[in-house]
Amino acid sequence: MTVQIVILAMIAAFLGMRLYSVLGRRAEHGEEPVQSRFDANAGPTGGAAPAGAPQAVPAPAARVRDMAPFQPAVENGLREIANADRRFDPAAFVEGARGAYRLILEAFWRGDKDELVHLCDPEVARSFAEAIDARVAAGEVPDNRLVRIEEAVITAASLTGPDARIAVRFVADIAAVTRNADGVVIAGSLNDAVEVRDVWTFRRAVHSGHPDWMLTETDVD
Template identity: 25%
Template sequence: MSNNFEYIDIILLAMIAGFIFLRLRGILGRKTGHQQKPFNPIASQIENENIQKDKKIFEEKGNLELEEQVKEKFLEGANIAYEMIVTSFAKGDIKTLKTLLNKDIYNKFKAAIEERKLKNLKSETTFIGIKSTKIKEFSKKDNIYNITVSFISEIITCIKDKDDKIIEGNPDIIKIVNDNWKFSKNMWSQNPNWYLVDTSN
């Protein structure tokens, strides 16, 4: 009797083992949507290169868009800054000039104003207007942006001595003035101002 039970147990165990095997085979042998693809080093390299390429295109596009926004915003205030600098220099308003010029240019403008005062000379300037404004050069290095602008303006200017005698210029003639001014800004700075860093005619 006990031997029969042993045989029955063996048969049952064999059946259970066979059933489990078939179930495992059915599960493990079936492909699912979540099955991981076999690793392919070549395909992986191509995929990585495509990601880097897309990233580079995105960054370049982003930089170009940023640069265009910077130029557009800059030109909105460039004409105002130009007129302020020209008229402030003529009036000897060093307080205003200090907010618009970098240290080197400010010192040059200040020295010219002080020399004018020492010689008892006064500058009379009437700013008629700006005929055109054009960006000649745009460059950036890290967080420093530089923009060189060509201004064509109409100005009446003359210099008089202490007796109001005209020694330079003509108060009745409108002059066409061509200026190439370079402005610079630290884009990481909380200060919103662009500073004049170089001037030429």
């Protein structure tokens, strides 16, 4: 197994993190939209809707129906979640998940433990820290780049009690390179991206006052 494959496997093995975001939530009338760190267009001067022009919020069923066709079980699950949390928006959730996917991978690759602490449960943060420490001890420095996310599709959704669970399949191109302590490439190539197919499952208590989604499972599609 090449070092490149090991690195990608480590990502799948250790991801189980808490996402401090507002994935899949849209403001109701009279609410200020909350801009998440995962919003693709977020910035210090992000645009706002004109004053006095509130946007109508579609009914939960309409927001589900507006997306691409789902398998019946997935659509039913999304409807149940949307009915339990009327601000839930599947399209916004997917966009937020795409941003989270990039943010998490890049934080892990650059070994940013402080950033990962803010994104992970303590146990998962420790796992990430251990993986980073092992990488450092081996004298390996990843120089990876998420070239593009080709696909982000909801593949499963369910509501069990207060817990909403949504699985998203990501198909992404990653240019993976490993360098030694002297900066010499020992594996991979930035000119040859590898297709990676991951399935991440997010969970959130729909009645919680906090908009936190937790990444509870990762798998390779």
